[in-house]
Amino acid sequence: MSTRTKIAALLQSREFGKEFTVKGWVRTFRNNQFIAMNDGSTLNNLQAVVELNSMDESLLKRLTTSASISVTGELCASLGKGQAVELKVKKLEVLGDCDAEKYPLQPKKHSLEFLREKAHLRFRTNTFAAVFKLRHVLAFGIHKFFNERGFVYMHTPIITASDAEGAGEMFKVTTLPFEQTPRNPEGQVDYKEDFFGKATNLTVSGQLEAELGAMAFGEVYTFGPTFRAENSNTARHAAEFWMIEPEVAFNDLDDNMQLAEDMLKYVIRYAMDQCPDELEFLKTRLLEEEKQKPQEERSEMDLIAKLQFCLDNEFQRLTYTEAIEILKNSNPNKKKKFKYLIDKWGADLQSEHERYLVEKHFKKPVILCDYPKEIKAFYMRQNDDGTTVRAMDILFPGIGEIIGGSQREERLDKLETRMNEMHIPASELYWYLDTRRFGTVPHAGFGLGFERLIMFVSGMGNIRDVIPFPRTPKNADF
């Protein structure tokens, strides 16, 4: 068995004179002498120094970008400036060659679009190493947060037969042959012949099932893949994404908003604690990128300052009605700069309105609540005014909606009436309605788009760059 020291540990070590073995991949080989190598344990590279004429020339020729190597040598204080320690190479072995002429990545800046096409190799770049390390840390932080608060992690089904929720277009799951699908006497596809004996789809949300768990455990959360077959071509939509959906018995909407704000702040702080190098790198990357933009489009704060600002300030809470008033009296509305002008109560807010509220008016995360019932889902709790429901959306700068949630309608009669109005078949959701029949309680929950959280924390502008192998319309490579 070979012992190897990880670069993260070695860069911290000051055991000069001691011999270590390091294994990793070449990032660059400079001056026929200096190997910058990385093993994934840290964003930082180790400099391994080959003494001139101490190694076979043909061996050094093989030190191309991304060749895998094993290096044994003595740790010493670096003579050069960029690093504190370096390894004086005694033994060098190439484990796997990498043909520099065929290997697509070069030690230079590549566009994100180009790297997206090389998704199988992009982990080897600093940017994506940082993003996907951050993704791991944020996922872990979310589990940590809920675990510390006594939530039960619940696995809701990926394949579901309930098509009544209306959260979006669904992917069909079937084993029926596309040619000659079995038909019933009316000529429709006969799903009785299908694998599950009924039409099934990939889940668009675990919420309804999570509510069932909350009625026993009190507080549960889901964290799993979610699928939407919408033909959405934007930087913040994917066909397959991960969603976190807590559901808490006895919580009202205010508790719900507090839980969401606490959770976001907890995981952002956790990422800042665990990934200082990664965030520093991404901050610099973003500053470089913004140099290309005209002055007025640049951010006022750098990435780390933005995250810190988010931690230090209360999210702005206001009702839909208050938001409409602000928008109605806003400059862009008066000067008719909005594409969709706000004239009356009841209109759904467009992206431009949300962005105005978050980025121009309040300049911090905003929680909007108490929306008109017409523009929200059937399960949201109706307010006494008869026109609004206890819904809430959390809007983040640059991202838009990062969380959507509500207090749920726990009163059976009100829920059934609303389902009727919205033509949702109660018979198919008997199991959901049973929670309101048997020991119903007020409860609330929300859905957090995991990739949108990563986008916010990493500063990446496209959802395709925060999920390893993104699935979007016309793209399911790798």
Added chain:
RNA sequence: UCCCUGAUAGCUCAGCUGGUUAGAGCACAUGACUGUUAAUCAUGGGGUCGCUGGUUCGAGCCCAGCUCGGGGAGCCA
């Protein structure tokens, strides 16, 4: 799906009003140099100008359709 925009060397991009041999930097190869930090210097190889059709004496450039990317919108997380 709609609006705008783009596709030229392995990568990033320039290419004038349609004109004869399509360029640069980086990468790669060869050599020089040797405490470099995306090393530097010299030399060299490298192109189906996204695809299909059209206009024209002549198309990288103009027109139409298609494919894919980017920005915005809708749907939402």
